[in-house]
Every structure is written in C-alpha cells, then in structure tokens.
Amino acid sequence: MADNLAYAGIDIGGTNIKFGLVDQKGKVLFKEQRPTMADKGAEPLMHLVTNIGESLLYHAADEDLEIQWLGVGTPGAVESKTGKVIGESPNIEGWKGTVVGEILQERLNLPVYVDNDVNNVALAEHRFGAAVGYDSVVCVALGTGVGGGLIVNGKLWRGGNHSAGEIGHIVINDEGPACRCGSQGCLEAYCSSSAIMRRTRDKLAGGLTPAFENVLDGSLDNLSIRKLFNAARKGDEIALEVVNETARYLAIGLAGVVNLLNPDIVIIGGGVADGGGGFVDAVSAEIRKRAFGSAVEQLRVARASLGNNAGFIGAGLLGEAR
Ligand SMILES: [Zn+2]
Structure with a gap:
C-alpha cells in the first residue's frame, strides 16, 4: 500500500x-x-x-x-x-x-x-476505535433513532437482506408506546432522544425541580438531552431517574442481543451515551444482571470513541x- x-x-x-x-x-x-x-x-x-x-x-x-x-x-x-x-x-x-x-x-x-x-x-x-482487537462487536447508536451494527468473526454482519442489526426495534414491552416502525414497545420508543425527553417532560409536568430550574433557565422548552444530563450530574433525582430508566430499558434489549451473539464487546455511541453521568456503567451493570452468566463473564461494555x-x-x- x-x-x-x-x-x-x-x-x-x-x-x-x-x-x-x-x-x-x-x-x-x-x-x-x-x-x-x-x-x-x-x-x-x-x-x-x-x-x-x-x-x-x-x-x-x-x-x-x-x-x-x-x-x-x-x-x-x-x-x-x-x-x-x-x-x-x-x-x-x-x-x-x-x-x-x-x-x-x-x-x-x-x-x-x-x-x-x-x-x-x-x-x-x-478498525480504529473502542472495538479494536475484538472479533465480535455489537455497536449501538443512540440519537434521533436507535441504530445498531454487528461485527461477527471480524466482519460486518449484514444478514439475509441487508437488514441485520436493527437493535432499536427489539420489542421490550408488547404494550409499550407506538414506534415509527409500526410496532409498539420497541427499544427506540424508550431510548431515542425524543422518547427520553418526553419522559422527562412528563415527570416535570408538576413543576421544575431546583436543578432543572437552573439548567433550563426556568423553562421546560429549553430541555435537551445535554441539559437532562447536566441536571443528573447535579444529583437531581428526576434526572437520575430518567437516566437510570433509560439505561435499564436499553439493557433489557441488549441483554437479549448478548444472549444471542455472545459478543466480546458492546459499544454504545451517539448523543445520549456522550451525556456521561455513569450511563454506560449503568447499562453494563444491568446487562450483567439480566444476561446469561457465561455470556457476560468476559463481556466489555464501553463508550464509542470516534464520536461524530x-x-x-x-x-x-x-x-x-x-
Ligand atoms: Zn420499532
């Protein structure tokens, strides 16, 4: 070369x-x-x-x-x-x-x-980021939607009709909220940025807590994922509740993926993962609680490292x- x-x-x-x-x-x-x-x-x-x-x-x-x-x-x-x-x-x-x-x-x-x-x-x-050296990789991107990509035996796994890796449309609650794919209760209906913000707004409908009052300059209209995580870092209970809920929902879906594929590493990227506040650690802990023991024994869960x-x-x- x-x-x-x-x-x-x-x-x-x-x-x-x-x-x-x-x-x-x-x-x-x-x-x-x-x-x-x-x-x-x-x-x-x-x-x-x-x-x-x-x-x-x-x-x-x-x-x-x-x-x-x-x-x-x-x-x-x-x-x-x-x-x-x-x-x-x-x-x-x-x-x-x-x-x-x-x-x-x-x-x-x-x-x-x-x-x-x-x-x-x-x-x-x-090739260049958080999954270098691992043969089996599950990659999740949390943003406007919830996307997924799979590396199996060192190669991209596209599936029978180029549709593999749609992690966002794994159903975690058959009576859950409607999803844009036509199904309901998909992971995306809980973990997309709009779903997370909707849950935050619902919980704050009765009035802003002091931490939110501060990060939102007094108005719920200013809410963003970044500001939610700011409030979580300040120890706000509602913000922490939303972050932990989101981590739990994501882990319910990912535990199934881990049981199916037994990957070496799960990489979590996108705006939500970048919020910090222990989000990736919370997802990791919850996957370990839910998935098969031997499948999580050597599993790593890490934040994506190449960003945008x-x-x-x-x-x-x-x-x-x-
Ligand atoms: Zn869906």
Missing part, C-alpha cells in the same frame, strides 16, 4: 452530511459538514452528495493523497452490491429506492460503496469490507 493512500467517506444524516478524508491509521486529515436539505427530495440530495464527493476527490488530489474508492453511509437498509437504499429513511423525502452507489459511481468515475450508517460506525470503531467522525470514517473503509 502506498503511503499516501487515504480513505474518503461521506455520512448522510437526517440533519447534516459529514464527510472527510482519513489516513491508513485512522487519523482524520480533512473533515467538513453541510446541511442535508432532506426535505428537498432525493434528486437534489444526490446533486449535493455528488458535489461533496467531487470536493473530497479534489481535496485529496490537492494534498497528493491517493483515493481508490469512495464510501457512503445513509440511514435505512442498503443493498450493498448496488448501493440501493431499500429501507425506509423517515427523515429523507423519497430516499428509499435511490441507487446511490451506481449513480455516484457513474458521475464520479471511481468505485463507490454504500452501506447503512450504523454499520459504518461499527466498522470504524472496530465514526460514520464517515467507516464509510471510507467500505471498500475493504465487501
């Missing part, structure tokens, strides 16, 4: 597109982001992604970096041979059915690989993960 070889990746999110260049050791050489303009539809979005691909290739040429392929991540299941989005992406208008890979390949004249965004996060954490960059880094690695 030439020394100047670099990975180029684009991570299409519901709000922003993050993209960058990474060297062979995982060092980010260049990164940027642009708003997704998800409401404009698939065709304008493909123009934007093409433009971003061009700018990555231009940037690489300018820095004398060699790029052998371009990788792209998107929400929803992706038919990874053609790069066609086959799953629903509720945040992006008309995105399902778009053959992202073939279109970009034709326009940019180099190989393009496309996969699900959290699959890419799993690849990145496995993981999506585009993993996308850049897709050419090696076919």
